[in-house]
Amino acid sequence: MAEGNGIRDLARYEYKYGFTTEIEAEAAPPGLNEDIIRLISAKKNEPSFMLEWRLKAYRHWLTMKEPQWANVHYLPIDYQAIVYYSAPKTERRPKSLAEVDPLLLATYGKLGIPLSEQEVLAGVAVDAVFDSVSVATTYKEHLAKLGIIFCAFSEAVQNHPELVQKYLGTVVPDSDNFFAALNSAVFSDGSFCYIPKGVRCPMELSTYFRINAPFIGQFERTLIIAEEGSYVSYLEGCTAPMRAEHQLHAAVVELIALDRAQIKYATVQNWYPGDSEGQGGIYNFVTKRGICAGVDSRISWTQVEVGSAITWKYPSVVLRGDNSIGEFYSVALTAHRQQADTGTKMIHLGRNTKSTIVSKGISAGYAQNTYRGLVKILKKATGCRNYTQCHSLLLGDRCGAHTFPSIEVQNASSRVEHEASTTKIGEDQIFYCRQRGLSAEDAVSLIVNGFCHEVFRELPMEFAVEAQKLLNVRLEGTVG
Amino acid sequence: MPDPILEIRELHASAAGKEILRGMNLTIRAGEVHAIMGPNASGKSTLAYVLAGREGYEATAGTIRYEGKNLLIMPPEARAREGLFLAFQYPIEIPGMTTMQFLKAALNTIRKHRGLEELDAIDFLALVKERAQLLDVDADFLNRPVNAGFSGGEKKRNEILQMAFLDPKLAILDETDSGLDIDALKIVAGGVNALRGQDRAMLLITHYQRLLNFVVPDYVHVLLNGRIVQSGGKELALTVEERGYGWLEGPDARTSEEKAAP
Ligand SMILES: Nc1ncnc2c1ncn2[C@@H]1O[C@H](COP(=O)(O)OP(=O)(O)OP(=O)(O)O)[C@@H](O)[C@H]1O
Numbered sequence: 083m084a085e086g087n088g089i090r091d092l093a094r095y096e097y098k099y100g101f102t103t104e105i106e107a108e109a110a111p112p113g114l115n116e117d118i119i120r121l122i123s124a125k126k127n128e129p130s131f132m133l134e135w136r137l138k139a140y141r142h143w144l145t146m147k148e149p150q151w152a153n154v155h156y157l158p159i160d161y162q163a164i165v166y167y168s169a170p171k172t173e174r175r176p177k178s179l180a181e182v183d184p185l186l187l188a189t190y191g192k193l194g195i196p197l198s199e200q201e202v203l204a205g206v207a208v209d210a211v212f213d214s215v216s217v218a219t220t221y222k223e224h225l226a227k228l229g230i231i232f233c234a235f236s237e238a239v240q241n242h243p244e245l246v247q248k249y250l251g252t253v254v255p256d257s258d259n260f261f262a263a264l265n266s267a268v269f270s271d272g273s274f275c276y277i278p279k280g281v282r283c284p285m286e287l288s289t290y291f292r293i294n295a296p297f298i299g300q301f302e303r304t305l306i307i308a309e310e311g312s313y314v315s316y317l318e319g320c321t322a323p324m325r326a327e328h329q330l331h332a333a334v335v336e337l338i339a340l341d342r343a344q345i346k347y348a349t350v351q352n353w354y355p356g357d358s359e360g361q362g363g364i365y366n367f368v369t370k371r372g373i374c375a376g377v378d379s380r381i382s383w384t385q386v387e388v389g390s391a392i393t394w395k396y397p398s399v400v401l402r403g404d405n406s407i408g409e410f411y412s413v414a415l416t417a418h419r420q421q422a423d424t425g426t427k428m429i430h431l432g433r434n435t436k437s438t439i440v441s442k443g444i445s446a447g448y449a450q451n452t453y454r455g456l457v458k459i460l461k462k463a464t465g466c467r468n469y470t471q472c473h474s475l476l477l478g479d480r481c482g483a484h485t486f487p488s489i490e491v492q493n494a495s496s497r498v499e500h501e502a503s504t505t506k507i508g509e510d511q512i513f514y515c516r517q518r519g520l521s522a523e524d525a526v527s528l529i530v531n532g533f534c535h536e537v538f539r540e541l542p543m544e545f546a547v548e549a550q551k552l553l554n555v556r557l558e559g560t561v562g
Numbered sequence: 563m564p565d566p567i568l569e570i571r572e573l574h575a576s577a578a579g580k581e582i583l584r585g586m587n588l589t590i591r592a593g594e595v596h597a598i599m600g601p602n603a604s605g606k607s608t609l610a611y612v613l614a615g616r617e618g619y620e621a622t623a624g625t626i627r628y629e630g631k632n633l634l635i636m637p638p639e640a641r642a643r644e645g646l647f648l649a650f651q652y653p654i655e656i657p658g659m660t661t662m663q664f665l666k667a668a669l670n671t672i673r674k675h676r677g678l679e680e681l682d683a684i685d686f687l688a689l690v691k692e693r694a695q696l697l698d699v700d701a702d703f704l705n706r707p708v709n710a711g712f713s714g715g716e717k718k719r720n721e722i723l724q725m726a727f728l729d730p731k732l733a734i735l736d737e738t739d740s741g742l743d744i745d746a747l748k749i750v751a752g753g754v755n756a757l758r759g760q761d762r763a764m765l766l767i768t769h770y771q772r773l774l775n776f777v778v779p780d781y782v783h784v785l786l787n788g789r790i791v792q793s794g795g796k797e798l799a800l801t802v803e804e805r806g807y808g809w810l811e812g813p814d815a816r817t818s819e820e821k822a823a824p
């Protein structure tokens with residue numbers, strides 16, 4: 083009887099990053115074959131080892147089948163309809179920010195990521211990737227003084243080929259899985275970070291991925307190497323225009339932490355999720371893996387997955403060094419018709435290694451949210467610990483949450499702990515809150531933020547605030 | 563005579579297509595405490611839900627004025643912000659949010675609405691301590707998710723705690739006394755009495771005379787088949803307890819409160 087915003091009626095939703103930039107682009111014709119790969123490699127003026135590596139991956143990919151085991155449903159993807167390379171048309175790669183096309187700078191400004199020299203984000207170095215290429219990297223010189231390399235992947239291939247050749251594909255081999263193989267064949271850009279021995283990176287490094295052109299797939303590749311005793315905190319953000327077609331994003335991220343090194347990797351994923359009927363949106367099929375290669379090393383993944391029509395990703399840690407630590411903190415929100423199948427793998431190879439998994443899945447509308455996790459402790463990896471907590475929150479009764487945890491412990495001195503729950507927030511809870519004066523939106527946002535607190539506190543302050551806002555915006559119009 | 567806070571006129575209301583309230587009249591003025599008694603399924607909670615604006619409970623005819631305004635067009639949160647409070651017969655669990663967070667958000671929303679400054683963490687904590695003491699509630703309780711895993715009595719006490727916090731103008735207590743042990747009943751009654759005042763009114767829904775020994779009502783009404791069939795002073799509650807509701811059924815049962823109310 084109370085008219086207005088009962089949880090079923092909230093029907094507004096706005097994706098404010100849905101604009102397009104009218105910029106002239108140079109694009110390859112749609113479709114995939116060896117010539118396209120040669121074209122990408124040539125465009126990037128790559129050394130021959132890179133082309134070989136790509137072709138090998140491509141030939142392997144041809145023999146592979148798209149994975150069917152994930153709890154997501156979509157019509158078959160036509161890989162020949164995708165554009166594998168698109169770049170803003172410029173004479174040459176800009177040498178400094180001053181040379182970057184003002185239209186591109188304006189685009190990032192609109193996204194809240196100022197890149198111009200006067201107003202760069204304080205304390206955050208940003209690499210901005212637009213479709214297939216990196217368009218700008220801030221604070222580069224400043225970081226170089228410390229020996230830190232933070233640049234576009236394509237630049238690293240030019241300027242540090244020995245590092246690329248040494249580490250590329252060592253964590254996620256080109257044959258790892260269907261999407262990783264595809265990425266290895268056609269990846270166009272991404273970020274590269276190298277933190278030398280003993281250096282503590284003084285600022286957040288961050289990459290902002292933007293898909294702009296239609297029909298394009300974004301295949302970026304990120305490689306982070308933390309030498310002995312170094313530390314780096316890295317953030318990535320992503321958005322895309324609203325388009326009626328689905329677009330494919332198949333990224334690969336590799337992290338390598340050597341002795342006593344620490345890498346913190348955070349993602350706020352806000353790709354266009356499609357409209358409320360499930361039309362359009364990004365297919366986010368991503369392989370992220372880190373290796374704690376050295377003793378006492380530590381890798382933590384924090385992800386806030388809000389966007390994409392479909393998310394398929396399992397940021398994982400291979401704990402090879404003794405006493406190393408792997409962590410995974412995740413908030414995955416699916417609303418309307420979104421689907422997510424996400425989680426992590428913690429592979430304990432070294433002794434006394436520890437892992438922590440905190441997964442918070444939120445589903446609203448007709449969305450489906452799946453947690454899939456693997457904790458594997460090998461026989462020789464004695465004295466290991468894992469703590470997993472996997473919580474699901476359902477908003478309304480038309481959405482679903484699913485969990486597929488898998489635990490394999492091959493020795494008796496290791497311990498694993500698993501905690502799981504599913505809670506439902508429905509009309510009754512919302513009415514109770516409204517009877518105490520809270521609006522339905524405030525009630526949902528309070529409940530959700532409380533639910534996600536443990537993950538948000540792993541994010542740098544301003545990103546936590548941003549992530550919270552994103553969730554709230556995303557939940558508007560979905561609850562019920 | 564003070565102005566009415568609540569005026570219900572010829573109210574008909576239904577849930578799931580079934581008529582439950584059938585021409586109900588009731589006037590409550592500032593400073594008054596009214597009790598409503600009635601057998602199971604007579605429509606007491608329905609009345610409370612219609613007043614609070616719960617979805618699914620539809621007023622099909624008649625009017626409700628709250629401080630002179632048309633209550634029926636106000637969304638539930640607007641009613642709450644204007645001082646209408648409902649202590650639920652079955653308080654709802656909200657996992658994922660502590661009572662403390664919940665109270666703070668609710669209080670500040672209501673304060674903002676009333677043009678008062680929002681309380682910061684420190685002032686809020688001080689207030690929590692004071693009110694919690696009043697109701698003999700310990701801090702551990704406040705740090706647990708709202709009502710989750712609370713015993714029946716704890717839930718009821720939590721309702722009264724919230725009421726003590728939110729400073730309502732019209733408090734509707736739907737069987738807050740049911741399921742309370744005698745000590746808890748006294749504490750809850752103490753909380754209710756502490757809130758009694760010139761500019762506040764209360765509507766107590768109850769099955770038992772027991773509560774009314776501690777919170778003495780100004781008026782008692784009997785709700786039967788969706789209508790108030792008898793109204794009187796506190797002695798009516800005693801009669802009901804003694805004789806049940808049978809004597810009120812039938813053709814000559816009085817159907818209007820006006821006869822008894824001043
Ligand atoms: N949401 C609903 N859907 C269908 N029927 C309802 C609904 N709510 C109430 N009713 C029916 O309306 C009638 C009155 O219910 P109500 O809860 O108001 O009674 P009550 O007087 O509060 O009873 P009790 O003393 O048992 O609490 C009952 O027959 C009940 O089954």
Ligand SMILES: [Mg+2]
Nearest residue numbers: 606607608651
């Ligand atoms: Mg009832």
